[in-house]
Amino acid sequence: MTPETSPLERAAGYPELRYMGSKRRLLPWIYEALRDLPFETAADPFVGGGCVAYLMKAMGKSVAASDFLEFPAVLARAILADSGRTDDDALDRLLAPRPGGPGFIERTFAGVFYTPDDLRFLDRVRGNIDDLDGETPRALALAALIRSCLKKQPRGVFTVSGDLSRYDDGRRDLRLSLEEHFREQVRVFNAVPFVGDRPCSARRADAFEVDPAGLDLVYLDPPYVPRSDDNCYIKRYHFLEGLACYWRGVRIREETRVKKIEKRPTPFGSRRTALDAFDRLFHRFRESIIVLSYGSNGYPDLATLEGLLRRYKPSVTTLVRPHRYHFGTHRAVGRAVADEYLLIGR
Numbered sequence: 001m002t003p004e005t006s007p008l009e010r011a012a013g014y015p016e017l018r019y020m021g022s023k024r025r026l027l028p029w030i031y032e033a034l035r036d037l038p039f040e041t042a043a044d045p046f047v048g049g050g051c052v053a054y055l056m057k058a059m060g061k062s063v064a065a066s067d068f069l070e071f072p073a074v075l076a077r078a079i080l081a082d083s084g085r086t087d088d089d090a091l092d093r094l095l096a097p098r099p100g101g102p103g104f105i106e107r108t109f110a111g112v113f114y115t116p117d118d119l120r121f122l123d124r125v126r127g128n129i130d131d132l133d134g135e136t137p138r139a140l141a142l143a144a145l146i147r148s149c150l151k152k153q154p155r156g157v158f159t160v161s162g163d164l165s166r167y168d169d170g171r172r173d174l175r176l177s178l179e180e181h182f183r184e185q186v187r188v189f190n191a192v193p194f195v196g197d198r199p200c201s202a203r204r205a206d207a208f209e210v211d212p213a214g215l216d217l218v219y220l221d222p223p224y225v226p227r228s229d230d231n232c233y234i235k236r237y238h239f240l241e242g243l244a245c246y247w248r249g250v251r252i253r254e255e256t257r258v259k260k261i262e263k264r265p266t267p268f269g270s271r272r273t274a275l276d277a278f279d280r281l282f283h284r285f286r287e288s289i290i291v292l293s294y295g296s297n298g299y300p301d302l303a304t305l306e307g308l309l310r311r312y313k314p315s316v317t318t319l320v321r322p323h324r325y326h327f328g329t330h331r332a333v334g335r336a337v338a339d340e341y342l343l344i345g346r
């Protein structure tokens with residue numbers, strides 16, 4: 001790539017993830033808004049699939065990414081890393097056999113997700129990842145494993161299990177073994193271009209624990225509080241969250257068919273707690289430029305959000321764009337046509 005390549009073009013090297021609320025398709029619009037703002041340091045405390053954090057890195061900013069779930073933090077660590085690739089030697093170590101009987105994943109998820117061979121493969125690689133030296137190599141390998149699992153799971157969510165033949169439309173992603181996926185995804189993450197030259201970081205943290213000091217800008221993309229239904233990330237992605245921490249420090253709800261882990265409470269999960277959460281968020285980051293992504297199908301409405309933001313910011317500008325989220329069932333997709341907002345408080 002030439003030095004003239006725009007940050008947006010550089011950010012296109014980011015591996016797309018099927019993630020609820022991903023801003024991937026809105027990146028050109030978000031870029032237009034960000035590029036006119038004066039900032040060098042930024043936080044993305046609801047980093048999710050990571051595409052906005054990666055865009056800001058490609059814009060040459062120093063980005064602190066975080067999420068209250070472990071697997072988005074791992075993905076962000078892998079894509080914001082400035083060095084490190086999974087080389088052939090590391091891949092051999094990742095694929096090496098591990099002695100011992102059925103592992104945790106095979107015992108727990110037999111008949112729930114994937115084939116027995118896939119589950120054995122997951123135990124093998126997940127165990128070997130823990131033996132790799134260094135946070136970045138471990139994050140890169142885990143990111144490849146997470147993306148493999150997401151690709152092979154029908155609809156990309158872990159709410160469906162057992163006989164999934166009704167979802168089998170012959171797609172290649174459903175046919176490949178997890179080992180074949182993993183080998184491909186290692187290459188995909190190895191090909192993510194190193195962009196930007198400022199140091200970036202990624203960690204697991206609640207947004208309300210992120211230190212606001214020294215941040216020129218904060219990009220806020222909390223879950224859109226549903227007017228009905230739910231927006232629970234654990235319900236949809238519990239398997240990836242478990243994989244990221246190898247189910248250490250989490251409790252499996254044994255009574256559930258898909259072996260979910262306990263929900264993680266967030267004030268953005270309910271209308272009862274959402275208003276106060278927005279207020280605390282804006283107050284926390286009041287010294288920084290605040291850029292908030294929100295949608296017209298979320299609660300509260302735009303006027304309320306603008307009013308809250310004005311408490312802390314003298315100038316509030318709102319950009320609006322129609323958007324269709326490609327996520328969920330056909331019925332839900334129908335409902336997901338909405339206006340997308342970017343509120344910019346300065």
Ligand SMILES: C[S@@+](CC[C@H](N)C(=O)[O-])C[C@H]1O[C@@H](n2cnc3c(N)ncnc32)[C@H](O)[C@@H]1O
Nearest residue numbers: 021022023046048049050068206207221223266
């Ligand atoms: C709408 S998604 C972010 C999408 C992301 N911008 C992207 O383009 O992929 C919201 C994220 O907020 C995270 N989250 C929810 N409550 C949180 C909290 N209290 N602190 C930090 N992260 C939280 C969820 O785990 C989820 O990854």
